[in-house]
Amino acid sequence: MIKMEYYLIVSTLMFFIGIYGFVVRKNMLAILISLELVLNAVEINFAVFNRYLFPGSMEGMFFTLFGIAITAAETAIAIAIIINVYRNIGSINVRKINKMKG
Amino acid sequence: MEYSLLILVTPFVLFLLLGLTGHKMKHHVAGFIGTLGMGLAAVLSYVVAFQYFFVIGKTGGIFKELIPMSFEWLRFTDKLHIELGILLDPISVMMLVVITTVSLMVHLYSLGYMHGEKGFQRYYAFLSLFSFSMLGLVVATNIFQMYIFWELVGVSSYSLIGFYYQKPSAVAASKKAFIVTRFADLGFLVGILILSFYTGTFDFGALTANNAELAVTSMQGLSFMGLSIGAWAMALIFMGGAGKSAMFPLHIWLPDAMEGPTPVSALIHAATMVVAGVFLVARLFPVYLFAAPEVLTLIAYIGTFTALFAAIIAVTQTDIKRVLAFSTISQIAYMMVSLGVSGYGGHDGVGYMASMFHLFTHAFFKALLFLGAGSVIHAVHSNEMKDMGRLHKYMPVSSITFFIACLAIAGIPPFSGFFSKDEILAAALHHDKLIFFVMLFVAGLTAFYMFRLYFNIFWGKEKEYDNHHKPHESPALMTVPLIILAIFSVFTGLIPFPEFITADRMSFAAHIEWGTVAIPSIVVALTGIVIAFVLYAKGSEKPAQIAKSLGGFYAATVNKFYLDEVWMFITKSVIFKLISEPIKWFDRHVIDGAMNGLAWTTQKVSDSIKGLQSGQVQLYVWAYVVGSLVIAALVLFF
Numbered sequence: 001m002i003k004m005e006y007y008l009i010v011s012t013l014m015f016f017i018g019i020y021g022f023v024v025r026k027n028m029l030a031i032l033i034s035l036e037l038v039l040n041a042v043e044i045n046f047a048v049f050n051r052y053l054f055p056g057s058m059e060g061m062f063f064t065l066f067g068i069a070i071t072a073a074e075t076a077i078a079i080a081i082i083i084n085v086y087r088n089i090g091s092i093n094v095r096k097i098n099k100m101k102g
Numbered sequence: 103m104e105y106s107l108l109i110l111v112t113p114f115v116l117f118l119l120l121g122l123t124g125h126k127m128k129h130h131v132a133g134f135i136g137t138l139g140m141g142l143a144a145v146l147s148y149v150v151a152f153q154y155f156f157v158i159g160k161t162g163g164i165f166k167e168l169i170p171m172s173f174e175w176l177r178f179t180d181k182l183h184i185e186l187g188i189l190l191d192p193i194s195v196m197m198l199v200v201i202t203t204v205s206l207m208v209h210l211y212s213l214g215y216m217h218g219e220k221g222f223q224r225y226y227a228f229l230s231l232f233s234f235s236m237l238g239l240v241v242a243t244n245i246f247q248m249y250i251f252w253e254l255v256g257v258s259s260y261s262l263i264g265f266y267y268q269k270p271s272a273v274a275a276s277k278k279a280f281i282v283t284r285f286a287d288l289g290f291l292v293g294i295l296i297l298s299f300y301t302g303t304f305d306f307g308a309l310t311a312n313n314a315e316l317a318v319t320s321m322q323g324l325s326f327m328g329l330s331i332g333a334w335a336m337a338l339i340f341m342g343g344a345g346k347s348a349m350f351p352l353h354i355w356l357p358d359a360m361e362g363p364t365p366v367s368a369l370i371h372a373a374t375m376v377v378a379g380v381f382l383v384a385r386l387f388p389v390y391l392f393a394a395p396e397v398l399t400l401i402a403y404i405g406t407f408t409a410l411f412a413a414i415i416a417v418t419q420t421d422i423k424r425v426l427a428f429s430t431i432s433q434i435a436y437m438m439v440s441l442g443v444s445g446y447g448g449h450d451g452v453g454y455m456a457s458m459f460h461l462f463t464h465a466f467f468k469a470l471l472f473l474g475a476g477s478v479i480h481a482v483h484s485n486e487m488k489d490m491g492r493l494h495k496y497m498p499v500s501s502i503t504f505f506i507a508c509l510a511i512a513g514i515p516p517f518s519g520f521f522s523k524d525e526i527l528a529a530a531l532h533h534d535k536l537i538f539f540v541m542l543f544v545a546g547l548t549a550f551y552m553f554r555l556y557f558n559i560f561w562g563k564e565k566e567y568d569n570h571h572k573p574h575e576s577p578a579l580m581t582v583p584l585i586i587l588a589i590f591s592v593f594t595g596l597i598p599f600p601e602f603i604t605a606d607r608m609s610f611a612a613h614i615e616w617g618t619v620a621i622p623s624i625v626v627a628l629t630g631i632v633i634a635f636v637l638y639a640k641g642s643e644k645p646a647q648i649a650k651s652l653g654g655f656y657a658a659t660v661n662k663f664y665l666d667e668v669w670m671f672i673t674k675s676v677i678f679k680l681i682s683e684p685i686k687w688f689d690r691h692v693i694d695g696a697m698n699g700l701a702w703t704t705q706k707v708s709d710s711i712k713g714l715q716s717g718q719v720q721l722y723v724w725a726y727v728v729g730s731l732v733i734a735a736l737v738l739f740f
Contacts, residue, residue: 023727
């Protein structure tokens, strides 16, 4: 059986790649993708901890399923926002979205 | 006796009614509503007085205290709580009668006197407020309730003195009256706090019960700067009374208060509010007598000095209302002296009885004098004696009623002032010969200056009156109150006061001491009248010559012994310069400086960090991630 640490290394990598992308990318779609990476890293952790530490129970798995559903909904909303922003401003560069700044 | 509450409620409701909706009413409507309400209160007080004195008040030869109504207003501790209620005992019932009667007369008189004045409804609203507060003051069940109404009386007096608020002198006078009495009330409040701290109660009944046992025992053996605590407390309380009752050196506001409308002077500055101090001392009389006898002696001497001092000033004043104001100060001082020389039980307590008696009679004849003066001012449009003369021809009713009041205040039998003043002199004679002789002299001065006033107004030389504006008798609305008050001034002296109002609440038989007191006082009064007649009845040149020969002393009395200037010096040069200015500097520089420094620092700091809030979510996340990593590292490695 594969050791738990390998899964955790993968998820940690995904998490920090996601954070890195979130901070440095200017394209809103790229930021959204980075966010997805962060969320999926967390979900991997849920599944892994459940599988290895509490093999008798299923709560971690359920959380993972919830997380997937929420991620899907959130992506839909985010893309809708991005499309609207593009229609209004003509760009999806976050540096240019500062119309609401006081 | 629960209906006695209505005596208080009626003027209060009138105040609200006239104050809030008066400006929409016609003048005479507002006036008649006010007068009718006051009439109702007066009738109720007569009923209360009759019930109390003749039906239910007396049990076993003693007039008991009745508390028909009382509720708890504030509770500090189980022992210390403040009640609001109604206390009926001989002096409060007497005051109810005095206040409502004089107030009714003034309401009636003002219908004529204030006719057509701007702010007529406001005037009536404040008259009602004043009546309410004064009535509340006299029926107070505890010293704190008295203090509340005491201040209310001060406020309504302030607004009535300043009724002609476009006149700078009226504004200044009202401020002066308010500030001087407030200053005195500071002492009153401190006195109340000391007294209630040691006795644990505000209640008059508890304080005065069993010869003020509570006050005596609870403050035994405590002293501060050589005087007992009890004496301090009572002296401070007296300070409040001295401020309201215009005792030297806090009398300076009363002459200026004459800037108000004349009926107001009659009601507030002659008959009711200014005797509040006397009433306060009388109310706490057992405490003064048993816990602080030295203060009572002090009161007697302050009173004696004030009486003499005010009477001397009254002789030289030329504004007729100011003469009356100083006369009021002098007469109130009589009452104070009388309390100061009084003992407690039986015939020893004649001073207490005489003080209340004089308060009662003085209220009527002094109100009459003021209203009479108002009638004259109404006719001549001037306050100065030099603009008057031979007015008897034009204003017979005012003249005759004024004459009656002068006889009453001079102490000529059988007018009321004779009886009360005689009792005061008798009490003084048995206590202290010096006080007696000074007061006897003051009685002579009183007769002299009152008749100087009378002769100068109604006799003397005829002045050149404008033909279009010949003086004429005032309308019936003004003369009827004069006549009623004149009747009171003649007959109230015949009331057997020792039957009803005594220090220990038991009746005793007082008699007039013809040989030692009455005859000398009548002789002295007649002498004063004769001198006034010789000097002023024909308008001779002699008074001016005498004034010239007196020189500096005359100038000093005309200027009221420069006391206003002395107070001005004390406040301006001493208090303002030496105390207020340094405190002001401290406030401006240290306190304001600290606050401004704090604000300046805050602004600078926020200026320097406001760039961080850029609105760039990515930056925030960056800070967040780095921050949490740092914290995680700290937790892990330290």
